[in-house]
Amino acid sequence: MTYIVTEQCIACKYMDCVEVCPVDCFYEGENMLVIHPDECIDCGVCEPECPVEAIRPALTADDDEWVEFNGKYARIWPNITEIGEVPANAKEMQGVPDKLNLFSEKPGTGS
Template structure:
C-alpha cells in the first residue's frame, strides 16, 4: 500500500519529506501536499521527515483519516496541482497550525 498525507499537513505544508522521496511522488496544492499513489514505492523514507506526523501507510490509516486515501489519489491528478520535487519553506503561520487537529475543513482545492 502507498503512503498518504493526512490532514495534519493542511495549512502547514512542511516539505522535508519531498527532499528524500526517491520517486518524486509528492504533489502540491494551495495549502496541502499529497502523495501520488501510482508513484509511491512504499519505501517509507518520507515518514520520519514529517514534523507533524502527517504521513501514514494507507493500510494503517485511522477511520478518521480514511478519506485521505482517496483524496491523495484524486488530488495528485487534480488540475492546478503540481509535482513538488524539492523542499521549500512551510506556509506562513505554520507554527499556529502544526498542532491543530481536524483541519479537513480548511483544505483548499484550488489556488
C-alpha cells in the same frame, strides 16, 4: 500499499518529505501536499521527515478515503521535487484538530 498524507498537513505544509522521496511522488496544493498512490513505492523514507506526523502508511480500510483523496489531488496538482516556501503560520497550525475545513482545492506553485 502506499503512504498517504492526512489532514495534519493542512496549513502546515512542511516539505521535508519532498526532498527525500526517491520517486518524486509528492504533489502540491495551496496549503497541503499529497502523495500519488500509484507512484509511491512504499519505501517509507518520507514518514519520519514530517514534523507534524501527517504521513503514514495506508494499512486499513479506514485509510481508503485518504488514499482516494491523495490520488484525486495528485492527478490535478503540480508535482513538487524541492522544498518550497512553508506557510508563515505553519508552527501555529501544528496540532490544530479538524483542519479539513481549512483545506484548499487550489493547486500550489509546483516550485
